[in-house]
Amino acid sequence: MNVVLNEALTRRELRVPDGKISYLEWGADEAGKAPLHFAHANGFNGQTYRRILEELSDRFHIRAWDARGHGATRLPADPATHRNWYVYRDDLIRMVEDFAEATGQKVILAGHSMGGAASVMAAAARPDLVRGLVLVDPVMTPWSFRYLLMAFRLLGMKGGPMSLADGAEKRRAVFPDGETIVNRYLGRGAFTTWPRGFLEDYVAGGTRLRDDGQVELSCAPAWEAANFRAHGHNISKAVRNLNVPLALLHAEHGSTCRGSFPQKLKRRDPGAHIMQVKGSTHFLPMEFPELVIQEVRDFAARLEAEGR
Template sequence: MKRASLVPEFTVPSPEELPERWPGRSVDLDGNVAYVRDTPAIAPDAEPAVYVHGLGGSSTNWTDLAGVLAGRLDGQAIDLPGFGNSGRARSYSVQAMAQHIIRWIEHSDRGPVHLFGNSMGGAASVKAAAMRPDLVRSLTLISPAMPFLDPRRSLQGRLVPLLLLPNAASLAKSRMAAMDPEVLADMVIDSCYADPTRYPEQRRLEAIEEARLRHDVPWYAEAYVGSLRGLVGSFLRAYLPGEGSIWRAAGKITAPTLVIAGRQDRLVDIRTAPQVARLIPDSRLMMLEGVGHVAQMEVPRTVARAVLGLLDELAENQPVAERVRTGVRAKGAQVRMAS
């Protein structure tokens, strides 16, 4: 493990206006509806990237970071099964989420990709990178929801006993339906941001719109409760013998990895990120003061500086022949996108 390197701040784009949410599309993936938002690259030699959101989130969680990185990365942000605009799933386990990420990369035929994961998406990305190292060029984990066993270190800890109830999804659905979308959106912002005043009004209105749309998705509560159960299950299995441990998966990751966490994270134990970075062989760590659970949303330019530092490091170490192949592949992707 080493400290993350940051490119100079003046080299990172600073948009005068916040971008609108990137356009999305539904895709048939093995007979299921998968939803993806594309952030087209603005440079011919950009490399492919895939962004994976956390529990209760969606592909819109990556709007700002993907836009800042568009000079280097040709991004796709996916809605995990049951969330955003994707269809429901048979299983919401971390393993199932990892398999979905793998299938998306295979389906899009863009691998190896620079893979990003936040929270639950980070845990699933750890599994995916360990299972299919050939599909992952680099891995960036932002507040990954890796195992910790003290429920007092998460606002969601109080929900864990409810997961034992067979009708937990019905209870959650009733609770969500009774809440005003504006109140629900503000609760999410308050829990994820260290400083909610950083949340732009434009993004807040978009969050309220998403909260309103969730009332019309019959399986959203099922997906939320199922995913939380899957996370808790992965926490318990992590300390048992066998290949099911997500900590063992982290130790097998070969991709260069960047781990980022906010010291004011209220959802994931802040001791988790350093533990992840120590376990992954080729890792870099950045802990951010005054930042919460979604650093890519709260301080996207700071996160981008660390990501660009990693990309620069990889470019310096990349053999000349591989650089040529990467450039040709990226240019081909640009042509297909414009057609």
């Protein structure tokens, strides 16, 4: 099913064995543009980043998915059985296989937070499909955090590494309308530093109308919480196996790209631009959208200059 949202933007679906992945697409009818896929953070959706991606659509053929359990995508998402993010890696590989086939080119993968981690794992598994990576504060935590998280879960403990999951699980899911959500979230909690426009796009792409006329968050609070707890994947191994060019922007405050991971990424690509963005939080794309736009453009220029 294709839904034309405006003259430049279309929502499409990719059929996969267990359902359909919904994604936004810019520039599909314009030949010669470099393919770029953008993967969003936990609890968000592709439309959240519309203001960034539209600015890039003059140069790139863009797809931005709604990951499993998010937005308009309809794939099984059972919190009770969710243990790691390999499912996102595998879903993303299917997306990139289709994108590469459609364009006849390798794809640049960009991603924020969980989307950055999924992009790293997909690139490590299928470098034949991936031209390079642009990572915006990807979730990369050391093995000690993963084991601490597992210990808390096994013992049924709250707080500590479980705090984000505990908070997500309590999130209200049903509201009278989208405007109510925007007004409730604006300037509060995780959305403290978000401009209103980004929040409006997040709500527009991340809610669905119920039969009773109210709206509901498309990413169920239980699924968002399960993602915060599901760290059974090995991101360190994926980084060790990376063999593609990359760029990294990471936050100054509350970064999820922790410990030595920026240095590890630099070792995988000595030519990589690695930058900690002063004054930024984990929500760097919303706080410094122009910087993210320029980073993607500069990365593509580097690839071209190097003949990649």
